[in-house]
Amino acid sequence: MASGNVTTVGDVFAKRYGEVLLVRVGESGPEACVYNTFPLNDCPAELWDKLDANSIAEENNAVAALLNGPRYWLMSGIGKRDRDELEHKTFGGLEMLKQATVKLSSMNPAPYQPNRVDRKASFTFDAGREIYELIDPDDRHWVMQTWSQTVDPTLSLADLPNLATRLSLPPGWRYQARTPASALHVDTTTTDASVTQDDLANSYSLLPLSISR
Template identity: 60%
Template sequence: MLLVRVGDNGPEATVYNTFPLNDCPAELWSRLDAEAIAREHGAAAALLNGPRYWLMDTVEKDMTGRREVVTFGGIDMMRQATVALTSMNPGPYLPNTVNRHAVFVYRPGRTVFELLDAEGGRWVMQTYSQVVDATLSFDDLAGLGDRLRLPDGWSYRARVLDDELRIDTSTEAAQVLQDDLTNSYSWVR
């Protein structure tokens, strides 16, 4: 769930998700009303950013401080991050700055799915999404490049890791973008 507010620096979303509280029950998720949630929380918009499935092996995050838990339509969600949005309706392949203070860990032997941008940057899929395609599954991801409308000079690949991959945004903001199916990718520094 993203609650969007417009401030002096443009739109910003507060991100809530069910990690590590619950598995986001589908029957409750399907009944969420974004407009009602936005009104209830005084937000310019509420974006139902799921269902979405994590792809990393572990998430390292300091969970010891004060945790803000909000209930949306019977689903408990924890505040996890803030996102400086490129616009009120961000397009695909445009990076957004995310303050999430976490490390995503992908173990050796794990298949990762990557976008390679025109400047040589590498973006690793952190979640696949069923927002646009409700039937998208993990088994579809290796061949996803044939379905994406990539910008000129970009490519998509699946590869098996030889070594551990750590995307460490514990002390600095992450750069995250989505493809045209709303799968999310983290930039690898």
């Protein structure tokens, strides 16, 4: 359904996708255009596994191409502003949409460092479904938006509740699983999102203070 110029896609929980990031260096530092297979296809392994990052970078005049996936959504619904205007691109037979632009903290961002993402999107996490969070030294909560098989190809949804034992958390950081009593909405349709990753490449969005408890 649509609300204004925001189109919402529901039932995305645990859906598989992959991303190609084309990195260029701008006046304010490294920046990546993020192309995503969602919702066009489920990133079939026979195509994804054949992608060559060096060739993709050369063909697209980028300083680097990053292959980010496969990944799996953890929210129940995604709203996207101006979805009809998204750029299409094909990499190795995989059709993708340009879904975001990321201001990278460096050419090789370290885990647990925030990056600014212009994604014009809103995420909804249903009440009663377990979520997974990082809590930083300032008591800010970061909700896991996707789990990744980039580092560990066997990582599954069943592993997430006890993931703290596998993470190399920086001093003052914590990981927890909890089940919210009401739905969580992370709305970054009109503002940049703050996104970070753990050392297994799972991605997290910063929760507004009003909904982080």
